[in-house]
Amino acid sequence: LxxxxxxxxxxxxxxxRHRAALAGLFSSLQEAVLSxxxxxxxxxxxxxxAKKYIQELEQTLGSLLKMKESFSLEDGNPSSLEEVREEYVKRHFSNHRYLYFxxxxxxxxxxxxxxxxxEAPLPVVSMAISHLWQELSEEQRDSILQYCSQRDFLLDPKAACQEPKCTDSDVRDSRGNSEEASGSSVCTLEEVMFEDAFDVAAGFLDTNETQGMSSQSSAFASCTSENPEDDHRLYLQITDFLKSLFFANTQFCQEEDLQFDYETVMLRCTETFDDEDL
Structure with missing residues (x-):
């Protein structure tokens, strides 16, 4: 105990911290859309x-892009509203891909x-999964996410989604956070996994601000435990299994000292609204 x-x-x-961040974001949104x-x-x-405000901005942007097209202005930037949306999603919502993965x-x-x-909630599990994700190229990520989507379809065709958007686990996580805010001590497995993933990402951000991490061993050392040898063994079991599963027919980098390019993994969670807010 x-x-x-x-x-x-x-x-x-x-x-x-999650709730405080969400409260701050919502307050900023309220100030932006309410006169x-x-x-x-x-x-x-x-x-x-906010939705109406965004739609008005999209209409204005759409008109400007049409004007740009009429003058045949090519500057390498998106030239249609749809291209702007795709670029925005690619830039700001890659976190949902990670949560899905x-x-x-x-x-x-x-x-x-x-x-x-x-064992699923252990930090070493989150650490191993996150390090593997960072090793992957965009093409490899797309391939794995497609595999996950096909697996979804085989397990439950109705619940399968083609692109990893906001998954059911995200909603369950936020529901768990709402329950915690109301005084409930019940924590679901999904909530625990999300919290551990968030802690790993927060560790990346803190480390980047100071000195960064250059190798797999130094990154692994940030995952504190009373049994580091057992954790290291589990870490290797997880990464070896996932590499053999995802890349059975492709050559994968097996170097002992892999250099990590730590991207900013911003894990956003949705908020479950109370009935009185509807």
Whole structure:
């Protein structure tokens, strides 16, 4: 019990940071779309106003792009509203791809007996998955996400989605956060996994601001544990299994000291609105 309490406290602190960040973002959104401050406006009303505001901006941008096209101006930037949307999604919502990859990877690890359900929330699991993701090229990521999508379809055709957008686990995670905010002490497995993934990403950001991480061994050292040898063994089991699964027919880099280019993995979560806000 004494070993579990610090982990629970850490998770709740992380959840508090999530809620504080969401509150700040929502406050900024409210200031942007409402001409007069209105604390009585519900979240639904603010989001509805924001949607209308964005649609108006899109109409203006669409008109400008048509004018640009009429003058045959080619500057290498998007020339249509659809291209602008695609560029925006690619730039700002790659995190959903990672969450989709993370969820399916954990499912595969449990399904094949590499880790048990009780081990899934361990930080070393999140660390191994995240490091593998960073090793992948964009083409490899697309291929793996397509594999996950096909696997979704085989398991449940109705629930399958072609592109990893906001997955069901994201919603369950946010629901768990809402329950925690209301005083519930129940934590779902999905919530625990999301929190661990967030902690790993936060570690990347903190490290980048100071000195960065240059190798797999130094990155792994940031994952503290009472049994580092067991964690290292599990880390290797996870990465070796996933590489053999995803790249059975392709050559994958096997160097011992891999150089990591740590990208900023911003994990966003959706917020579940209370009934009184609707």
């Amino acid at each position: 004494q070993e579990v309490e610090p982990r629970v406290a850490k998770r709740r602190l992380s959840q508090a 007069q401050p209105d604390n009585s406006a519900s979240k639904y009303q603010v989001l509805r106003k 993370y969820k399916h990877t954990v499912d595969l690890l449990i399904e094949h007996g590499i880790v048990c359900t009780e």
